[in-house]
Amino acid sequence: MGYKVEKSDEEWRSELTPEEYHVLREAGTERPFTGEYNETKTVGIYTCRGCGTELFRSGTKFESHCGWPSFYDPADSDAVELLPDNSLPGRPRTEVRCATCGGHLGHVFEGEGYDTPTDQRYCINSIAIRLEPVVG
Incomplete structure (x- = not known):
C-alpha cells in the first residue's frame, strides 16, 4: 500500500530513536508495563510518533x-x-498500523468482555504514539 508519508529506511532511522524504529518500522513490541502512557489519565490527543x-x-x-x-x-x-x-x-491477531505512514502501533482484539462501546481493545505501544495534552 502507498502511504501519504513515505520515507527511506535511512530517513526513518535518522528521525526515530532505535527503540521507536524497532516498534514503528520493524513491528516490535515494548515490554509490558514499561510504556510512558500505560497508566496516564491526561486529557489529550494521541498522535503517531512517526508522522503526527x-x-x-x-x-x-x-x-x-x-x-x-x-x-x-x-x-x-x-x-x-x-x-x-x-x-x-x-x-492469529490483527495488527494496527498508522494509515498515514504505515508505522506499526500494536494490535486490536475483540470480544474480550470489556465494558466499552465497541468491545474492542486497541493495544498500542506507548513508544509508537505521542500525547498532545488538551489544556483548558
Whole structure:
C-alpha cells in the first residue's frame, strides 16, 4: 500500500530513536508495563510518533490491565489500518498500523468482555504514539 508519508529506511532511522524504529518500522513490541502512557489519565490527543497523525483520543482510553495503553476506538476509522498478523503460530491477531505512514502501533482484539462501546481493545505501544495534552 502507498502511504501519504513515505520515507527511506535511512530517513526513518535518522528521525526515530532505535527503540521507536524497532516498534514503528520493524513491528516490535515494548515490554509490558514499561510504556510512558500505560497508566496516564491526561486529557489529550494521541498522535503517531512517526508522522503526527491523530490516532486516538483520551476519552476512549481505558484500563485493561494488559500492560499497554488500551483504547476502544480510533479517533477516525481512516486513521488506522488493520492487517492480519500470523507471526505467532496458532495465534492469529490483527495488527494496527498508522494509515498515514504505515508505522506499526500494536494490535486490536475483540470480544474480550470489556465494558466499552465497541468491545474492542486497541493495544498500542506507548513508544509508537505521542500525547498532545488538551489544556483548558
